[in-house]
Amino acid sequence: MSFLKTLKINSVRNIEYAELELSPKLNLIYGNNGSGKTSILESVHLLAMGRSFRTSKTNSLITEYDPGLAIYGETGANCKIGFSKANRQKHQLKLDSTLQKNWDSVARNLPVQVIDSNSFLLLEGGPKARRRFLDWGVFHVKQHFVSDWRSTRKCIANRNALLRAGGLDNDQFRAWDIELSQSSEKVDLARAEYFGLFEPVFKDIYKSLAGENPISISYWRGWPDGEPLREVLSASRDRDQKYGSTQSGPHRADIHVRYGSQPAIEVLSRGQQKVLVSALKIAQGIVYSRLIGDECIYLLDDLPAELDNENRDKIIAKIFKLECQLFITSIDLDSTKDFAESIPKTRTFHVEHGKIKA
Ligand SMILES: Nc1ncnc2c1ncn2[C@@H]1O[C@H](COP(=O)(O)OP(=O)(O)OP(=O)(O)O)[C@@H](O)[C@H]1O
Ligand SMILES: [Mg+2]
Structure with a gap:
């Protein structure tokens, strides 16, 4: 099963440094507006596909005044993926220490789907x-x-x-x-x-x-x-x-x-x-x-936006049935509490001003 075991984020938007031990099933990320929830999902997407799902300008993801960003992930199959990008310079992508010319191999190791407000x-x-x-x-x-x-x-x-x-x-x-x-x-x-x-x-x-x-x-x-x-x-x-x-x-x-x-x-x-x-x-x-x-990884950013509870629950239930790794962001835990309790190995992360606590 394709999933991320660990994720390290350096200088992505307001996240200066974070190290996350992830659940192979459900990862709930909650926090106030502007705390950095979407930035975590953007980091996963950037690592897996070479671009954010929010912007085509990777430079704008680099924390203001920092020289560059770096993201590192290790998959369930022990693949080590590292991505770094200095401001206005070409990126570097490595898979198991080997420099990659494109995202073909990394994307095959980390198949990612996003559902967000865009x-x-x-x-x-x-x-x-x-x-x-x-x-x-x-x-x-x-x-x-x-x-x-x-x-x-x-x-x-x-x-x-x-x-x-x-x-x-x-x-x-x-x-x-x-x-x-x-x-x-x-x-x-x-x-x-x-x-x-x-x-x-x-x-x-x-x-x-x-x-x-x-x-x-x-x-x-x-x-x-x-x-x-x-x-x-x-x-x-x-x-x-x-x-x-x-x-x-x-x-x-x-x-x-x-x-x-x-x-x-x-x-x-x-x-x-x-x-x-x-x-x-x-x-x-x-x-x-x-x-x-195999299963792909789903990133659900702000799923409740525009959806009534019934539709939200039906969509989440369908994705759960895929038995994939799932990242869900929300403002609070209320909307996700019920199903989170029914899923073993759920990990919850609270984000505050770019700091992430498990
Ligand atoms: N390049 C940057 N350098 C520093 N901070 C940035 C940069 N780009 C964005 N930010 C800030 O980082 C935070 C990123 O927030 P993000 O979009 O991840 O928040 P969120 O928790 O998803 O919020 P919401 O609930 O509103 O969706 C915002 O506070 C934003 O102002
Ligand atoms: Mg957001």
Whole structure:
């Protein structure tokens, strides 16, 4: 089972130094507004995925006036992961003392899902967030996906450079279109297969949370069905040249979420959106566990926000059933007391002005 045994945090936001011995099950983090609860979850996310879920600017996480931050974690399987970043400098990531070029291996050791008060952006924002969500699953269950996706991105960058250069070198275009089509077909196939497994699981979970409903999700691959990408690319070269970038391809993929015939975002209330996003994230944990035979770690930041007690309890119950490691933050212990008492090995942390007491 993937979980963090220990976590050390150095100079992350208002946390100057903290050392946490974690429960493999439930970790409850409580404290007043601004005490540093979310910063603990951000540290876990940063270690596991190389970025916070709150900001894309890692520099802003470094404690003011400190030269840099460092986070260290040890997993249940005794993997030692260390991340450090000095202000405005390149980070360093180590797995068992070996320097890592990217997060591939670390992310496989620490699969993390977040549900927080920004989760509705998965529905409301542009396709990038939904693509990232989908690719989290594809990355974990399809071993070749990362390299196919990287080749695709390289082809797109080269093709875009050619478009912007303005010349019409047909041979060069043809060469990139062929290479891009080949890697894109693989990316699309991996995504489509994953989505085929994911969709029924999501439907089940969402129905058990929200009852009978007209919500449907579908995968859009980024260019029209039934048309080979190569032909689409060659037919749209003039248009692409006008935009200065490739308009069709797997970098335009999306998950469409509909309520009947309308986009779900136009219909659902904020609370309903949060339930829907929670169902998406829980479904991903279930598919992960079925295919990998392991559990991912859930970070629930401020779960009660926008949710009534019934929905909150149902969502927590579903996540507990996954038997994963769980971090829950809240202002006080009242909202979490009942289920915390029913879970053995729960650890509780009180946060006050960046100081954490177990
Ligand atoms: N770079 C930084 N350096 C120092 N302090 C920071 C930095 N960035 C944020 N802070 C402070 O650190 C604290 C971080 O709070 P955090 O968001 O973790 O609080 P929280 O306990 O989750 O609060 P809430 O209940 O409001 O969600 C805040 O008091 C914030 O003002
Ligand atoms: Mg917070």
